[in-house]
Amino acid sequence: MADVIEKTEMELEYEALLARLREGEMDAFREAFFDLHTYEQSEFYLELEEEDRQKMYHFLSPEEVAEFFDSLELEPEEYDALFEEMDARYAASMLGAMQYDNAVDILNEVTKEKLTSFLTLMDRADAQEIRKLMNYEEDTAGGIMTTEFVSVTSLMTVREAMRHLKQMALDSETIYYVFVVDPDRKLAGILSLRELIIADDDAYIGDIMVERVVSARVSDDQEEVAQIMRDYDFLAMPVVDYQDHLVGIITADDIMDVMAEEAHEDYSRLAGMSEIEPASDSSFSTAKKRLPWLIGLTFMGMITAAMLTTFEDTLAQVAVLGAFIPIIGGMAGNSGTQSLAVAVRGIATGEIKDTSKIKLALREMGSGLITGLVCGLIIFGIITLLYDSSILGIIVGVSLLIAMTLATLLGTLIPLLMSRLNIDPAVASGPFITTANDIISLLVYFSLANAFMSYLL
């Protein structure tokens, strides 16, 4: 019968498993534990107290722990804590048995001393592979690829290739693509397992392989690679070095992680945060993470206040002008955030290339003009009606038009400029653009009000 897993069933299972662990029933524990999917194993492991985890290290080999360590996604501190409680030799063997790309992700975060110790204690061949991968930048194709793939030569027959595949099946991250290399280790072609299965057993790989391969260079940005794999619906993509040697592959599950990570990052920045804190964080640690942003914004806000203070006399003469400060600053902020969002995502997905940058800026300015005109007219109408002063209506309405146009343009230009300077445009976070737009829009507003002061009094 199909065992459709419900959340509550799972909790019961975890409890039973924990009881076996605590009572020291090693065989029963192992049997039930290996029935779990590695993701479930990792969930179980993370819920344990340290002393229970210590028991697990006695019940399971480093290789068995490595299986579910591959699916963990923890913060650096959390890995540190786990390695603190593991025997160093055990931890090293475990890391060596992990998929190399995942081990590298973890080792990139530990202290230099720990890294050296782990690499020394590890099996030499594993350490060598891991050292090789650690040379690549974390967010490049080289940084997320794995070296555990199946490669064949074009002179093999389908039968020979299938036999080779069977042997390699356990040690490869995916067997659903077979990569064909020439004697020089250069990438010559690709075959999906689907094509291999349909093919005649006696056919030569060289005759049936697809020679037209889309590959990534080790230095390619992970976000670009993700975009290509998504466009092409690839389950795996080969990575080549600068001499076109096949050095690794990137698999779909890595790409899903990259996509989640990049979307998360852009989203956080738009909200003015370094990261979306986990719901389990304390108030104190949440506040600590948000404060750098908020303190920066406080100082920027003080610049706005200082600028407005120079208009103190204007405000004293016509106090009602103060009532429209939030709407002018706010609408400029809203328009600016919209065009910022378009530019940041457009750059991230590669939709915006160098040639279309000017076109985009013009498009946004046009859109700012149209929306500013509409909103300006609405506000002019309302103010003329409610405040019985068409000159106040004109001043606020025109300020809104200018503010929204400038804000829209700025919201595009700043990220485009940053990307030109090779700064991640997502750093131009929403709140900073909004505060910059506050200053500009209110300067326009009060300058206009000053100019028409005689009509307002």
Place this chain on the structure above:
Amino acid sequence: MADVIEKTEMELEYEALLARLREGEMDAFREAFFDLHTYEQSEFYLELEEEDRQKMYHFLSPEEVAEFFDSLELEPEEYDALFEEMDARYAASMLGAMQYDNAVDILNEVTKEKLTSFLTLMDRADAQEIRKLMNYEEDTAGGIMTTEFVSVTSLMTVREAMRHLKQMALDSETIYYVFVVDPDRKLAGILSLRELIIADDDAYIGDIMVERVVSARVSDDQEEVAQIMRDYDFLAMPVVDYQDHLVGIITADDIMDVMAEEAHEDYSRLAGMSEIEPASDSSFSTAKKRLPWLIGLTFMGMITAAMLTTFEDTLAQVAVLGAFIPIIGGMAGNSGTQSLAVAVRGIATGEIKDTSKIKLALREMGSGLITGLVCGLIIFGIITLLYDSSILGIIVGVSLLIAMTLATLLGTLIPLLMSRLNIDPAVASGPFITTANDIISLLVYFSLANAFMSYLL
């Protein structure tokens, strides 16, 4: 030799291909066209003028066009335009030859008349499958699954299963998982092709299959399914109906699209937009999409203005109060957006369950208090120093503390409340929360200022 594709090479290839199309060299065109990956075929197709596309419909069969139509991701209007120029019978055959889940995605967007006509003209078996899939809500597991999968029974041997797989390989969206059903069509187990390949040819499927299957129900939300597939690193996941019958599968490429779509949606809403408009949109169409949001925000801004107008006398007496309107409103907006982002993403990823909602609200309020206290103290210090008035410093500082605490709490409570009411919390977009926080924070500020007016004068 490996043919590593560069963008510029590609453009040259497209041009050569276009020349063959225009000169009517059908065989040469077909040969070169089928050398392209389906994604590249679709890129080429979309760049054409209508008359060139008409030629393509003569050179390619509906089934051949369906191959690359599967990888298109267009707006409803764009599909409409393409179907307008296609012969209805050709379009119907083409849709029937597409992967069913993709055909359904397109057919969900066309007019009722077109839908009826296509389903009538289509091969009856295809139409039936598509009608079945169209019964499911678009953003559920049923709405994104495909019915083209390989299933075997537990009584088959590995050899028989492999033979069956070879026959089905061309018509299935993935062959990398084989789903095992009992005579009742109920899901009984699962086997990866990797396990099948390693297994002994004479073994029975029932003996080697994994009985513990994680499956989705047809009505499950696509975002939850995406989360599970990402957690478990699945390449495909079975979908069952309410009687546990296997009715379809969801593949990793669908999940990547779902992830991109959901992240895109949350991001757009945070920026106060229905969608991030493509860079190719015109100013006019961009403005049209943004205006509903901006007009709504203009009216909300007028509420803030009306509220502030009631404090006109206060402003007239102490005009410098006006200088701090942007910082108080702005900081409340920033804090509120941060906690909104945490709540929206937490709900979307399922991290926030019912039980931890109160804990999250308290955590956020605590974080609001701490950050409000720090920023309030900073602003108190600066104002006391620059404006030589500690009473003004106290009023602005305390307002900031109260405003940031309330805004943080509100930023959490509103999305939590919406999710309780089964409204997508992402609708509580950043700008709306920010404007609501403007009103509350400025009310606090001016009430405080009024209360201490005698000290300010």
